[in-house]
Amino acid sequence: MCVTCGCSDDGEIKITNLETDEAEHHHTHTLPDGTVITHSHSHDTHIEAPQIHAKIHNTTISLEQDILAKNNLLAAQNRGWFKGRNILALNLMSSPGAGKTTLLTQTINDLKNQLSISVIEGDQETANDAKKIKETGSKVIQINTGTGCHLDASMIERGLQELNPPLNSVVMIENVGNLVCPALFDLGELAKVVILSVTEGEDKPLKYPHIFRASNIMILTKIDLLPYVDFDVQKCIEYAREINPQIQIFQVSATTGTGLEKWYAWLIENLKTCQH
Structure with missing residues (x-):
């Protein structure tokens, strides 16, 4: 059990390259002394290597600090x-069904002649969303976390x-649908985007x-549905800025295209910043 967020760490992580349809599997096991071991295999090869060396201490806080410290070191390397x-690497986070994949595919289709966008897609199971992204012509890697509820820096490193995204490009990391755990783990991204x-x-x-x-x-997505739902946009914005006064907010509809131009302008401008 991951003490940082409560998800299970005894399971299989699968990274699939949709170009080759080849999958690399990572099995994790927790030993009685608290050491976490990852077994990696692809096709007929089987490589065993320790992923995190964390002994159980007197408190779970110490173990949590060890896990996050290991993650932050890898995140710094990714950065x-x-x-x-x-x-330009972005970490897209939301609850399930908020419209991450729809927004992502629309963004790729609209900007494919201006930006090179590659995607790391995170889900517990299936490659359904990755297949939708592949249809846009974008490079995409699927990471299935099994019982895990978030992506971490090690998964991104392997992904x-x-x-192998090109130079001077954008990497969108679509995290597992969850409004809690993904925020705890730095992936090496330039910015976190909550949807x-x-x-x-x-x-x-x-x-x-x-x-x-x-x-x-x-x-804020699906604003084309505002006439049909009970949702106070102004209150939502006030609440968000009460929590984070510096947060930048875009109101969009991936279906109608409303508001997307401001989101696109932000992407283009920040990619230029990365190139200087």
């Missing part, structure tokens, strides 16, 4: 990798080896403050 290649749909409650920033506090951007 350097992105910076060295002038890559990048398969993805909230109008089909959810406007008080989500108050209920899940950490993810809104940690995010640089909030994208």
